[in-house]
Every structure is written in C-alpha cells, then in structure tokens.
Amino acid sequence: MSTSSLAIRSVAIRTIALSTFGSFLRNKVILLFGSLFVCIVLLMMTPLLAYKAMTTADNAQQMQGFILNEVTVVISLVSGFGSLLAAWAAADSVAAEMKSGTILAVMARPLRRWEFLAGKYLGVLMLMAVYVVAMMGVTFLLAWLGGQSFHTPVWTLLVYPLVRYALWAAIAMLLVTLVHPIVAMGAVVILMTLIAVFSSTARHIPVWLQKPVHLVLPITSLLSEDRFMEITRASLKPFPWTNHLTALAYGLDYALVCFLLAVLIFQRRGLTRD
Amino acid sequence: MATPAIEFSGVNKIYQRRLAGVQVAALSNISFAVARGEVCAFLGPNGAGKTTSMNILMGFIYASSGRARVFGYEPGDVRAKQRIGFLPENFAFYRYLNAEKLLQFHLKLSGRQLPDPAALIADLLHKVKLDGYKGLKIGKYSRGMVQRLGIAQALLGDPELLVLDEPTSGLDPAGRKEVRDLILALKAEGKTIFLSSHILSEVEQICDRVIILDRGHMVRTGTMQEMLAEDNRVEIIVDQLPEELELAVKERGAAVLEREPHRVRIAVDVAQKRALTEMLWAGGCDVISLTPMKTSLEETFLKLVAQGQGLGQGQVQGGAQ
Numbered sequence: 041m042s043t044s045s046l047a048i049r050s051v052a053i054r055t056i057a058l059s060t061f062g063s064f065l066r067n068k069v070i071l072l073f074g075s076l077f078v079c080i081v082l083l084m085m086t087p088l089l090a091y092k093a094m095t096t097a098d099n100a101q102q103m104q105g106f107i108l109n110e111v112t113v114v115i116s117l118v119s120g121f122g123s124l125l126a127a128w129a130a131a132d133s134v135a136a137e138m139k140s141g142t143i144l145a146v147m148a149r150p151l152r153r154w155e156f157l158a159g160k161y162l163g164v165l166m167l168m169a170v171y172v173v174a175m176m177g178v179t180f181l182l183a184w185l186g187g188q189s190f191h192t193p194v195w196t197l198l199v200y201p202l203v204r205y206a207l208w209a210a211i212a213m214l215l216v217t218l219v220h221p222i223v224a225m226g227a228v229v230i231l232m233t234l235i236a237v238f239s240s241t242a243r244h245i246p247v248w249l250q251k252p253v254h255l256v257l258p259i260t261s262l263l264s265e266d267r268f269m270e271i272t273r274a275s276l277k278p279f280p281w282t283n284h285l286t287a288l289a290y291g292l293d294y295a296l297v298c299f300l301l302a303v304l305i306f307q308r309r310g311l312t313r314d
Numbered sequence: 315m316a317t318p319a320i321e322f323s324g325v326n327k328i329y330q331r332r333l334a335g336v337q338v339a340a341l342s343n344i345s346f347a348v349a350r351g352e353v354c355a356f357l358g359p360n361g362a363g364k365t366t367s368m369n370i371l372m373g374f375i376y377a378s379s380g381r382a383r384v385f386g387y388e389p390g391d392v393r394a395k396q397r398i399g400f401l402p403e404n405f406a407f408y409r410y411l412n413a414e415k416l417l418q419f420h421l422k423l424s425g426r427q428l429p430d431p432a433a434l435i436a437d438l439l440h441k442v443k444l445d446g447y448k449g450l451k452i453g454k455y456s457r458g459m460v461q462r463l464g465i466a467q468a469l470l471g472d473p474e475l476l477v478l479d480e481p482t483s484g485l486d487p488a489g490r491k492e493v494r495d496l497i498l499a500l501k502a503e504g505k506t507i508f509l510s511s512h513i514l515s516e517v518e519q520i521c522d523r524v525i526i527l528d529r530g531h532m533v534r535t536g537t538m539q540e541m542l543a544e545d546n547r548v549e550i551i552v553d554q555l556p557e558e559l560e561l562a563v564k565e566r567g568a569a570v571l572e573r574e575p576h577r578v579r580i581a582v583d584v585a586q587k588r589a590l591t592e593m594l595w596a597g598g599c600d601v602i603s604l605t606p607m608k609t610s611l612e613e614t615f616l617k618l619v620a621q622g623q624g625l626g627q628g629q630v631q632g633g634a635q
Contacts, residue, residue, distance in 0.1 A: 048425040048427075051422055051425070052422065052425065055419060055422040055423055056423075059408070059419060062410075063408065063410070066410050140406045141402065141404060141406035142406045142407060142408060144372075144400075144402040144406070145400070145402060145405065145406065145420070145464070145467060146420075147372075147373075147374060148372055148395065148398065148399075148402075149423035149424050149425075150393075150395040150396040150423075150424065150425050150471075151392070151395070152392060153390075308376070310369075310374060310375035310376070311369075311374040311375070312369055312374055312375055
C-alpha cells in the first residue's frame with residue numbers, strides 16, 4: 041500500500057471514529073447515562089460530607105473507615121458502569137447503523153469492512169477515554185473531600201480502566217456481529233456475572249476447570265486499579281513496572297483477539313436487515 | 315472489448331431461515347451484463363429481487379452461488395467502489411447532520427482529494443436544489459429533499475457507474491423531471507447508470523436497456539427498442555360499428571378495444587388490415603384513422619409478470635448480453 045493510499049485509509053477510519061464519537065455525544069441513552077453518573081456522584085457526596093462533618097478526635101478512625109468504604113463503593117460502581125457503557129456503546133455503534141440502514145451509504149464508499157469496524161471501535165474508545173477522565177476526576181474529588189490522598193501514578197488510573205473498557209467493547213463488538221444487540225448485551229452481563237462469581241470463588245473451583253475458565257473468560261481483575269491503588273495516606277502497594285506491562289498486554293491482547301474475530305465475522309455477514 | 319461495468323453470471327441468492335428450517339430463493343440464475351455508458355433499468359414487481367441484486371452488486375450481501383463483477387472486480391472491492399455512486403432504496407442518514415456536513419463526511423470517505431471540496435459540495439447542493447437548505451438538519455427534511463440529498467451524495471466521488479435504487483421515489487412530478495433530466499445529463503457525460511424504478515413511463519424515456527425480474531427470475535432483457543417493438547397489429551378507429559358487423563370483425567381475429575358513442579377502436583393483425591378496412595367501408599362505417607400499434611413498456615411488463623404468475627416462476631427470455 042502506497043503512502044498516499046495509507047493516508048486516505050487512515051482518513052476514512054478517523055472520519056468514521058469521529059462520526060461515531062459525535063453520534064454518542066448526541067445519543068439519548070448516553071445523555072441519560074451521563075446524568076445518572078452525575079446524580080450518583082452527588083448522592084454519594086452527601087454521606088461523605090456528613091461523615092467528614094461528624095468527625096471528631098474520638099471517632100476519627102471509625103469515620104475514616106466509613107469514608108474509605110464510601111469512596112471505594114463509588115469507584116467500583118462507576119467502574120462497573122463504565123464496563124457496561126463500553127459494551128453497550130460498541131454493540132450499539134454497529135447495530136444502530138445496520139438497523140437504520142445508514143451503513144449502506146457508508147459502505148458504498150471505498151471502505152473496507154475492517155476499516156469500518158476499526159473506526160467504530162476507535163469511536164467507542166474515544167467515548168470511554170472521556171469517561172475515564174471523568175471517572176478519575178470523580179475519584180480525586182471524593183478522595184479530596186474525604187481528606188484522603190492518592191499514592192498511585194495518575195497514568196495507571198487512566199490506562200488500566202481504558203484497557204479494561206477496550207476489552208469489553210471488543211467482546212461486545214464480537215457478539216453483535218453474531219447476534220441481535222439485545223442478546224449481545226445480555227451475554228455481556230452474563231459474562232460479567234460469571235467473572236465476578238469465578239473471581240470470588242476461585243479457590244473452590246476444581247483444578248481441571250480453572251484452566252479453561254481462565255482461557256475463555258477475561259480476567260478483568262488483572263486490569264483493575266484496585267490491585268495497586270491505595271487511598272489511604274498510610275501506604276503504597278509495591279507494584280513493579282513489569283507487572284503493569286504484562287497486565288496491560290494481557291488486556292490488549294484479549295481485546296485484539298476479540299476485535300479480529302469480530303472483523304472475521306463481519307467480513308462474511310450481510311449488511312442489510314434481511 | 316472493454317470489461318462491462320456490471321456482469322452477473324448465474325447468480326443465485328438463497329436466504330436461510332435456520333430457526334424456521336426454510337430456504338427462500340431470492341434470486342435464481344440471474345445473468346446479464348451492463349455495458350459502459352449504458353443506462354439500464356432493472357424492473358420488477360415488489361419482491362422480485364431488484365434490491366437483493368443491487369445489494370450483491372454493492373457487496374453488502376454475498377451471492378449463494380454464481381459470479382458477479384463490477385468493472386471486473388468482485389463486488390465490495392475498494393477498486394470497484396471507488397468508481398461507483400450508490401443511492402440506496404431508502405436513503406438513511408445521520409439525522410443530526412445538515413446536508414453540507416453529511417456531504418463532507420461522505421467526501422472524506424470517498425478518498426477524493428480536491429483543492430476546494432466546499433465548491434464541489436456547493437455545486438452538488440445547487441444541482442439537486444438544496445442549496446437553500448444546506449444549514450438545516452436533515453432530520454427536518456421532507457422525503458423528497460432526502461432523496462435529492464441521496465442523489466447528491468451518490469454523485470460525490472465523480473463515479474463512472476451510478477447504481478440508483480428507486481431514484482425518483484418520494485419525489486413530486488417536478489422533482490421527478492429534475493432527476494430524469496439529471497440522469498440524461500449524466501448519460502450525456504458517458505456515465506453508466508443502473509437504476510430500478512416502478513415508474514415505467516420514466517424508464518421508457520431515459521433507459522437504453524431493460525432487465526425485468528419476477529420473483530427472483532429474470533423474465534426478459536433487451537434494448538428499449540426491442541421492448542417497445544411494434545406488436546404486429548394496427549389500430550383502426552371508426553365512427554360506428556353495428557352489431558352484425560362486429561361479429562364479422564371478430565371472425566377476422568380483430569378485437570374491439572373501446573367503444574364510445576362516435577368512436578370505436580379496433581385492433582387487428584397487420585395481415586388483415588386491408589380486408590377489414592374494406593369490409594368496414596362497405597358496411598357503411600367511416601374509418602377515421604389507421605395506426606400501427608406499439609406496446610408500451612408498461613404493457614410488456616404487465617404481460618410478462620402476468621405470464622409469470624400463470625406459469626409459476628417466470629422463464630428467462632433473452633439472456634446475458
């Protein structure tokens with residue numbers, strides 16, 4: 041492929057990505073999701089501020105425990121919502137184009153199917169990047185309100201969730217190339233539940249089952265900021281850079297495999313509503 | 315010999331309804347070719363397989379078997395798509411964009427590099443008479459405006475081949491005439507146009523060739539002249555036709571097409587023309603006119619479709635050219 045042709049191709053992918061991102065910003069479900077996000081944060085801030093106001097020398101330790109618990113709950117909630125949002129956005133970005141028929145005029149252009157899918161995927165990642173920044177802002181705000189400070193590099197708070205969301209988006213994109221978007225989202229929720237169940241009961245799973253489970257289900261706990269993030273003043277969990285590298289590489293690899301499978305299936309399927 | 319713009323050879327499309335355990339044959343053994351510079355109409359009743367064929371041609375769906383080529387490339391190949399402008403049956407769009415932004419979006423995807431893209435967009439919007447509405451969100455457009463915008467986006471990449479699925483649908487008579495004139499202007503520029511339409515009188519005016527489908531089968535293909543060929547009959551108009559004379563007329567194989575107070579239309583085989591005219595004169599009828607009859611495209615179409623209904627699936631006449 042010549043340089044100019046490569047430039048044209050990258051313009052096409054970028055155009056699809058920006059258009060996808062633009063449509064998300066106008067999407068009613070996303071706006072609802074954003075409003076819900078703000079409401080939850082405001083709601084969670086109320087007890088947090090109350091705990092802080094009630095803190096005296098006598099109950100300082102107990103109140104700090106409440107505050108930390110509160111902050112952790114918010115972070116987990118927002119993070120879990122993020123995974124659902126990433127999956128929904130990825131599934132909807134492809135399914136909505138096919139349902140409305142806009143895909144026909146787009147795919148009539150000199151655009152390869154994988155380029156369309158890559159553009160859609162990048163658009164979802166752009167949305168999730170905005171979400172991650174907002175999420176980090178909320179985390180810092182709550183920690184600051186609670187009188188806590190972070191002892192973790194900021195990049196980890198950005199990159200880890202983004203890779204995790206990239207993974208869920210790729211899984212949803214793969215599923216939506218196969219089945220109806222509602223079924224795809226149902227499968228994503230089931231997958232999330234299964235992962236949660238397997239992570240909490242890992243010790244009780246028979247050894248013969250552990251390996252296939254780890255091979256098939258994404259180990260999203262590897263991509264969780266909780267592994268190395270400490271919101272107390274007291275300590276910073278030691279976490280060597282090689283661990284960061286392997287954990288992130290795992291997430292990206294899983295997402296890439298899912299995305300390539302999605303491309304493979306999308307290549308063979310019809311683009312019409314028949 | 316130049317590669318045809320479009321080539322279908324024994325194309326079949328079967329839809330599988332796995333859950334219901336049924337197979338639906340949408341296209342059966344479709345073969346035709348559209349030469350470069352030709353305006354070819356793809357006709358057929360609803361469900362005939364026109365849109366399915368166009369979707370295969372554009373690479374949106376795959377044929378179950380057979381061979382389809384666009385400028386010698388497989389459908390969906392980027393090299394083929396670079397040379398095609400496409401208007402889908404129901405042109406869908408991003409409702410939050412305005413016409414200018416939508417065309418900018420499609421222009422970027424087309425890969426066409428221009429020194430002044432805004433000038434091209436303004437020119438196209440002027441051509442489809444939307445220049446006064448370029449700032450209005452497309453969601454607020456009427457059906458006809460959307461259709462005109464669809465035509466503008468099909469013309470964006472300066473395509474050699476235009477594939478237009480129902481280009482005049484949703485347009486008022488004036489809009490239809492504008493599209494017709496636009497197609498004729500594009501034809502004069504040497505563009506190849508492949509269109510489907512239900513408005514046969516329009517097709518008659520603009521197309522060089524016609525392909526007729528019925529329930530997935532190709533029932534007829536030929537040039538417009540062949541389709542509109544004289545049907546070997548003449549129409550005789552007389553001022554009156556007494557009953558006793560009508561029986562004699564019918565004995566000669568003629569048919570009374572229409573009977574009005576001072577005007578009766580009779581159709582008769584060319585071979586019987588002279589004898590029947592003399593008989594009518596002798597019987598006291600005044601022969602007002604005598605005209606060779608022509609079949610309209612609509613008549614041919616309806617006849618073929620009716621035959622197809624009578625026979626089950628239509629039989630292929632003509633064939634690939």
